[in-house]
Each structure stands twice: as C-alpha cells, then as structure tokens.
Amino acid sequence: MQDNGNKEGPGVAGEPFAAYAEEYRDRFLKHYDELKWLYCELYENRMDAFETLCGTMYRYYRERKKDLKRIDGERLERPDWYKGNRLVGMMLYVDAFAGNLEGVRKKLDYIEECGVNYLHLMPFLDSPEKDNDGGYAVSDFRKVKPSLGTMEQLSRLADDCRGRGISLCMDFVMNHTSMEHEWARRARNGEKEYQDRYYFYDDYSIPAEFEKTVPQVFPTTAPGNFTWLPDMGKFVMTSFYPYQWDLNYWNPAVLNDMIDNVLNLINQGIDVVRIDAVPYIWKQLGTNCRNLPQVHGIVRMIRMICEIVCPGVLLLGEVVMAPDKVAPYFGTVEKPECHMLYNVTTMASTWSSVAARDARLLKRQMDILSRLPREYVFLNYLRCHDDIGWGLDYPWLAGLGMGEVSHKKYLNDFFTGCIPDSFARGELYNSDPASGDARLCGTTASLCGVEKARVEQDKAALSRAIKLDLMLHAYMFTQSGIPVIYSGDEIGQENDYSYHEDPVRREDSRYLHRGKFRWDLEERRKEKDSVQARIFDEIGRMEEIRGRHPVFESDADVWTADTWEDSVLCVIRAKGDEKLVALFNFSEWDKTAWINEDDGEYVDLISGRTMEAKGVDIPGYGAYWLLKKSQMQEEQEA
Ligand code: GLC
DSSP, rough: OOSSSSSTTTOOOTGGGGGGOHHHHHHHHHHHHHHHHHHHHTTOOOHHHHHHHHHHHHHHHHOOOOOHHHHHHHHEEEEETTSSTTOOEEEHHHHHHHHHHHHHTTTHHHHHHOOOOEEEEEOOEOOSSSSSSGGGGEEEEEEOTTTOOOOOOOHHHHHHHHHHHHHHEEEEEEEEEESSSSHHHHHHTTTTTHTBBBBBEESSSSHHHHHOOOOSSSSTTTTTSSSETTTTTTTEEOOTTTTTTOOTTTTTHHHHHHHHHHHHHTTTTTTEEEOOOOOOOOOOOOOOSSSSHHHHHHHHHHHHHEEEEETTOOEOOOOOHHHHHHHGGBBBEEESSEEEEEEHHHHHHHHHHHHTTTOHHHHHHHHHHHOOTTTTEEEEEEESSSSSSSOOOOOHHHTTTOOOOHHHHHHHHHTTTTTTTTOOOOOOEEEETTTTTTEEEOHHHHHHTTHHHHHTTTTHHHHHHHHHHHHHHHHOOOOOOEEEEEEGGGGGGOOOGGGOOOOOTTTGGGGGOOOOOOOOHHHHHHHHTTTTHHHHHHHHHHHHHHHHHHHGGGEEEEEEOOOSTTTEEEEEEEETTEEEEEEEOOOOOEEEEEEOOOOOEETTTTTTOOSSSSHHHHHEEEEEEEEEEEHHHHHHHH
C-alpha cells in the first residue's frame, strides 16, 4: 500500500479503500491518521506491517456475525450502555464452577439468580497441564483447553449469554505465551523469525543490566526476570513464571498476530476483553519495564482497532499498580484507552480498614476517586483470583503514624490470624524474606471470620462475621462503577486447603481462594437462617435496591463527610432528586457517626427504618443506606 496522504487514496491489503463497507469506512477514517501515526512511530514507519494489520482488521469486520454487528450498532447508539447502575458482575473459573463451558451454559439460570449480567470467565484457552499459572500461560490462542470445551461451545455459550442480556468477559494474556506455544517451540528449534518474538540473550550481561532496574513479580515462587534455557544456550525474559515467556512487542509481527488472535476471540461473541498484566508489555533497558509510554500507545491502538472493527466491545485493563499509575490507563477523554479499570487501591484500602478498624484511609481514597472524570468506570471488587497486594497510600498513612513496613506486617499478621484479636484466616503469598514484603490470600468469608467462627462453633462470632461480610458488600455496591462478585462469595464460601496436597499447585497460595464451587453449600441457601441464605439473600437484595435507584448510577455526585469517628465511613451520593447518605462501621463496636446532614427524614434502604441523618448510632459492622425522602415521597405518604 502506498500512502499518498490522500484519505480516498490508501487501499488495504489489495482492496481499494472505497470498497470498504460504508460503516466500516467511516469508523476507519475517523481513526486512520492517529492509528497510522502511533503505529509508524512505534515501528519506524513499517508501512508493510501496518498494511497487514489493516487487512486483518477488515477481515474480522467482514467475518463478524450479523448479530454481533447488530449489538455493535445498538451500543454505538448508547455508548454509555455499561455505565449507570445496571451491571452486576461475577468472575469464575469454568472448571471450578461447572466443569466445562457446557456446564457453565447449563448454570446460566443460577448466574441470573445471583442478579449477575456480566460474567467474567477466567482463562479457558489451551494451556499446559502442569505449568499453566491458572490458565495465564496460553499455549494456543485459537483453541479452548480441551478439558473445558471447544471454540464452538464458547460461541454457543456467548450466544446464550447474549440472549439473556449477560455480557461475557474473557482474559487476553498479551504479555507472554506459555513456553509450549507454537512460537516458543519454533524459537527453541532455532527459527530466527520466532526467536525475534521473545527476548533472548546469549549471555547474562544484558539480563544483569535489566535486573538492576526491574522489580520482581513473584520474588519467592519465581525469582528473577530471566530463565536460562540449557538446550538453547540462551536466557529468555520471563517476568512472571519461567514457563511464561515475555513477548517482544518491539517486533510488529507480535502486535499484528496478537491483534489477529484477540479479534478472532472477540468474534466468538466476547463483550469485554480483560487485557491481562498490560502495564508490563513494553520492555526497555534502564527502566522498570512498567507503564512505559509505549504501553499506552499500544493500548490506545487496541482501543481504536476495537472501535473500528467491533465497537460494541469494551476493554478492561488489568492494572494492578501504585495508585497514581492506574487512572492514566483510561487515557484522556479525547483519546481514551481502557473503558474500565480495576479499583485496586480501593480494594486493598478496604481490607486495610477492616484490620485497622479505621476508615480514614478509605475516606481519602474515596475523595481522590470522586475528583476523577465521571467517564471513568471502575470495576469494584472485594476479592478476585489473585492475592491482595498492599498497594496503599503510604505517604499519607505516615501522617497518621503508620509506617509502610510496620503496617504491612500488621495487615499480614492480622489476616493470617497471627494476632490475638484476629478473626481472619488467610495465608501469605510470595512472602519475601529479603524485603520482608508479602501479599495475602483468602476468600472474603474466611477473611471476615466466617471460617474461624464456624470451626469454633461460636454463634455470636459467626453473626459478626456475616455482618462484616455484608457490610463490605454494601460498601462495594455504593462505589461508582461495576461491582464484581468473586464466585463463591455470594454463598460465603471459605478457603479451600486442598491445594496443599496438589503437587502442581501447592507452591501457589492463590489456590486457597480458587477452590471448587461448593454446590452442596449452594443448596443450603434455600434453608432459612443458614449462613448461605443470610449472605446470598442479602447480597441479592442490595443488588436489587442498587439497580432501582438512580443515585447509584456512575455519574452521580459523590463525596464523603466527616463522621468524627475513625472507624465509620460516610459516603454521600446525589443524582437528580435523590440523595443517599451511606454509613459503614468498620469496627465490631457500636459507634455514633457525628454527621449533620440536612433536615428531613431519611429511610434506610437496607433495613427500611426511618431516621434522621444526624448523630447516627450505628452498630458494629453496620451499614446504612439512608435515602433522603423527597418532598414528593413525604407528600405521598401524608
Ligand atoms: C495477571 C493475572 C495473574 C497472573 C499474571 C500473569 O496478573 O491476574 O493471575 O499470574 O497476570 O499472567
């Protein structure tokens, strides 16, 4: 393709530009200059490679099913479709939940009963039996792991989800492939073309330079960022596990082929693509190889490619980074990158507040978030498949007299049940003796004390634990964005210790909270007063309330109020004529929230009680959603 700078001029993959379908041409033209600019800047004017990319894009547009194009059209009409308060998510492992994809399809009624209309299936593509990092070491992007099903079954599941109004999310692991992937195998066999897709070094001199500036992801379970391959006589870059070889995005063939892979998956009917470990994809000597400007360039390109080929699809960035590194992945309002990001700092701050019985850090975090543009959509969660890393605002905590090292130690001791007043049952993850650093694993219920209370048959402690669990869910539902439940949490599922016995998994304590879904316990949610019923029904009720009130929509005004009580958080939301004063007691003791909101009556949406929003007494681990009664409401009742 000769680019003559004339918008009518450039053709793509032998096809004249004008031959594009009209809607596609319009979308392509809208982004053409910026896409070409970014691509050529990254790849030194490799127009041949750019032409290949454009050809790929149009091919997937043409192959895209009518039904998916219809959804694209509808979502273009309502670009805010995923904002608001309508979506409730759940993330689950296909095998742990229902054996395989067909099993998940058969359980869609249950998913709907959970009030869920956004379903994130954890990695299900082909990966080795042994070294697979829970599916995050993909050996074939074109194939579903045979034990989980086939591509046809994926499409069928996606069709059924679409029919029920459930959006389907999947992971796109783009930083690395498994060493069993065809590219890796061919590289190993000496094919230069494939060696160029990874970072290989003949000796340790360059790796040694990298190691001076690049931190380690798994310091204990997979130390170092390189792996020696004796058969090749080379080092290969492996930021995560030694069997996950980092892809070399300096090579445009890698980006092109990975775009080909993701578009192929999207066309099976995927609505949301979770771009796994995205901050890591660009490596440069002398840097920490995280969040480099080129990463943002690539994410922006992926966003434009989706807007051109499949505009109904959303990008969810997995950016588990320090607080100030996260929001930049939204891009700017004019040049957006991800549609959604994990609210990781709030998640970690929430658990810190639980252990400290002190919500001041969370108040600050809410204040920071409420200053961000309303366009930004966060995915809110309490737990996910990964560990909890203590990425907190330490400079601010220092002002409260909490040091980083001592506070982390306290959190880890508390959540592993090592200190006398702890009710939590977690395990450490990647505890690094050198730095004293460690992260944490465990299910919501076990971290909240449900497990300990059950084992000790302590009824009062069990009630307290359930209250805490529900208070945390209420708080998650109060945040703007999309709440995502970690499968099993809806029935208060506890830790699964069986991974200790599994030779493949025992080194990775994240399997503590990746246990098989307990359908036997799920059954018990139908028994009145069972732990399962108490949690399941209440979460369902809160979801329903949240969906009914516009005040929970993403674009509501949000601010916090002082409660003059360190353990009580007050979040206020306002939209239209609705105002909500939400209170959360992060301690087990009864407290008073010394707020003084405007006169009038409020009704607690959770308990149905009417009260004033002044000097509110709130029980230990209590949660209130005080909705101001509008004049209209009061008149109606009079
Ligand atoms: C992401 C995943 C995590 C995985 C890592 C490497 O962070 O969430 O589970 O280990 O990527 O792929």
